[in-house]
Amino acid sequence: MKIWLNGGLQDLDSARVSVLDHGLTVGDGVFETVKSVEGRTFALTRHLARLARSARGLGLPEPDLDEVRRACAAVLEANPLPLGRLRITYTGGLSPLGSDRGNQGTTLVVALGEAPRRPAATAVITVPWTRNERSALTGLKTTSYAENVVALARAHEQGASEALFANTVGQLCEGTGSNVFVVLDGEIHTPPVASGCLAGITRELAVEWTGARESDLPLDVLDRADEIFLTSTLRDVQAVHRVDGRQLPGAPGPVTTKAMRVFDERAADDLDP
Numbered sequence: 001m002k003i004w005l006n007g008g009l010q011d012l013d014s015a016r017v018s019v020l021d022h023g024l025t026v027g028d029g030v031f032e033t034v035k036s037v038e039g040r041t042f043a044l045t046r047h048l049a050r051l052a053r054s055a056r057g058l059g060l061p062e063p064d065l066d067e068v069r070r071a072c073a074a075v076l077e078a079n080p081l082p083l084g085r086l087r088i089t090y091t092g093g094l095s096p097l098g099s100d101r102g103n104q105g106t107t108l109v110v111a112l113g114e115a116p117r118r119p120a121a122t123a124v125i126t127v128p129w130t131r132n133e134r135s136a137l138t139g140l141k142t143t144s145y146a147e148n149v150v151a152l153a154r155a156h157e158q159g160a161s162e163a164l165f166a167n168t169v170g171q172l173c174e175g176t177g178s179n180v181f182v183v184l185d186g187e188i189h190t191p192p193v194a195s196g197c198l199a200g201i202t203r204e205l206a207v208e209w210t211g212a213r214e215s216d217l218p219l220d221v222l223d224r225a226d227e228i229f230l231t232s233t234l235r236d237v238q239a240v241h242r243v244d245g246r247q248l249p250g251a252p253g254p255v256t257t258k259a260m261r262v263f264d265e266r267a268a269d270d271l272d273p
Contacts, residue, residue, distance in 0.1 A: 002078035004071035004110035009078055012111075021107055023091025026099055027144035029107075030054035030091075033233050036084035036112070039076045042233075044069070045272050046201045047088075054140040055090060061106055063090050071110040085115040085234060089143065118235050120260075121251045123160040123242035124175070124228075126219065127151045131165045131173040133196030141198060148176035160242070162230060166219040167196045178235060179203035181212060183227035183255045188212035202231040202263075205273060209266050210259045222246070227253035229260075237263045 001012040023029035032047045041047075048065045055063055072086060089109040095102035129151060137144065151163040155176075162175045174180060174197035181190045190207065192214040193199050206212060222228065228240040228248060237260045239252030252260060266273065 001112075002075060003112075004075050004108070006108055007067075009074055015109075017107055017109070018094050020094055020097065021091055022093060022095040022101060023089065023107060023143055025095070025097060027142065027146075028058070028060075028092035028095070028099075028101065029089060029143040030058055030060065030141055031087060031089045031143055032141065034072070034086040034088065035115070035233050036076055036081065036086050038082060039080055040271055041072060041076070041086060042267060042271050043201050043205065043273060044072065046204070050141060050199070050201065051088060051090065054142065057140040058137075058142060060090065060092060063106070063108070068108065068110070071108065075110045075112050079112045081112065081114050083115045083117065085113045087111050087113070091143065115234050118238055121239040121241040122162065122230070124162045124164055124230070124240050125155050125158050125160045125244050126222065127154055127163045127165060129165065131167045131196040133167045133169075133173070133194065135196070138196050139193060139199060152176045164222070164243075170219055171195050172217040172219050172221055173197050174200075175230060175232075178230040178232040179206075181206065181229050181231065181259075182217065182221055182225035183229075183253065184221070184225060186226075186255060188255060188259065189215040189217060189221075191215070191217055200231060200233075202233055202236060205266070206231050206237060206259065206263060209262050227251065227256045229256045236260070236267070 002009045005015045032051045035042045091107045092101045093106045094104040155163040165173045167173045179200040222243045230238045239256045241251035
């Protein structure tokens with residue numbers, strides 16, 4: 001396995017990042033996960049635009065997106081996979097211990113792993129912890145993911161693949177690595193970015209392609225929604241067949257099935273929409 005680290009390809013076993021890298025010591029970094037199919041990326045331009053937005057929001061220097069593209073191409077060519085998870089990580093680089101940043105430059109890592117095919121439907125749970133829609137990190141895809149690790153572990157303990165959060169005012173927000181959509185009376189709704197959720201790339205495309213509405217939704221909408229589905233880079237559009245103890249028989253339902261079909265067709269027509 002070859003990865004890109006700070007300017008070139010390296011063997012995975014010999015690639016090294018300093019133990020004082022700010023991404024390690026304090027989670028000072030941003031990242032993107034991009035789907036690759038037979039060595040070709042999906043929606044890379046949108047992902048790179050969000051990488052740059054996240055870096056600006058965190059106060060990191062603007063990443064060189066041309067270099068990131070070269071790195072992605074090199075890693076994909078060096079590691080042929082039918083379905084891959086391309087991970088772009090950009091951190092504050094070598095820094096003193098503590099929250100202050102150093103002045104020795106940033107770190108860029110691009111790596112690729114094999115991704116499994118996702119099932120058509122999955123189970124989710126809700127968790128008692130909240131997203132802070134007023135956080136300094138709201139809307140940024142940062143490497144500070146420990147909160148998601150804890151919530152996802154809870155989901156796995158309960159036989160689910162995702163955990164859903166409310167925000168501090170009790171509105172439905174997002175999953176640990178996905179956005180959530182609900183179907184009410186035949187209409188598709190998803191929480192707005194103002195709820196504190198990440199502006200997911202797949203979410204953005206699903207809204208554009210299905211006509212979904214951004215709506216403030218109480219968390220208990222999950223108790224009455226006719227259908228529920230998730231979106232993310234590696235899920236695309238995935239139906240939910242159970243939320244906590246509530247079963248949604250027949251998932252994916254008709255609206256979700258249509259959304260899945262539309263997404264697949266539009267994505268096949270344009271790999272960089």
